[in-house]
Amino acid sequence: MPNTTKILLLEVTDIELLDRICRNDDAHAFQALYLRYWERLYVDAFHKVHSREDASDLVQDLFVALWEKRGTLQVQTTLATYLHAALKNRILNYFKHQAVRDKHIPGVSDAFRVEPETACEAVIRRELHVNIDEEITSMPDKMRRVFLLSRNNELTANQIASKLSISEQTVRNHITAALKRLRCRLQHR
Structure with a gap:
């Protein structure tokens, strides 16, 4: 598209x-609209969220949604009013999500905190x-x-059977027997 058409838009x-x-x-x-309002x-978003990246993401998401809804979009006010109202809703959702995250993340991170391994635990491991x-x-x-293909390579019984030219039942029997041997060995150590 020539530059004159862009200027006209x-x-x-x-x-x-x-x-x-x-x-x-x-x-x-759409590009002209984007350039006009971005x-x-x-x-406006930056003044509310105080983060360049989050403000940019909010505005970008707004324009993506506008483009995706273009076939069903009905603007009852001026476009500027519509865009600012849509942005306001996105900012409110941003703060709601941030509040939920701030409330729950400390508890989640505490639940997954791993204490350093003691010397005794390291020896046992x-x-x-x-x-x-x-x-x-x-x-x-x-x-x-069969056992190593199952555990280390994470192959299914069917994949192992094909690879080793044996039946799936034989694969299952080998895995069951191997696990039984391991359990027995670990119980008697």
């Missing part, structure tokens, strides 16, 4: 731009890994291969 009224956007899916008209809306590795190593070759 900037001189078109809001109603005409909106009509071109809603009826013709005119991306150039900065005003951004400044290492012994456990050694016992598991020894038991896996002592398994018959086919059982060990």
Whole structure:
């Protein structure tokens, strides 16, 4: 599109731009509308949320929603009033979400806080890994291969059966037997 057309679109009224956007899916008209209102809306949002990134995201989301709703959009006021009201609603939702997040995040982060491992726990964990590795190593070759494909490669019984040219039931039998051996070994350590 030549620059003269862009300049002409900037001189078109809001109603005409909106009509071109809603009826013709005119991306150039949308761009002109975006250029006309983005900065005003951004400044308004920034004064409310005090974050450049959040203000930019709020305005960007507003324009994305406007474009997505262009086929069903009905503006009963001036476009400026409509956009500012839509932004106000987005800002209110932003603060509601922020309040919920601020209320719940400390509790969630406390629930997932991991205390440093003690020396005793580290020794027990290492012994456990050694016992598991020894038991896996002592398994018959086919059982060990099936078990490792299941656990380390996260393959399904069907995938393992195809890979090793054995039946799915045989795969399940090997996994059951391997788990039984591991449980038995760990109970008697």
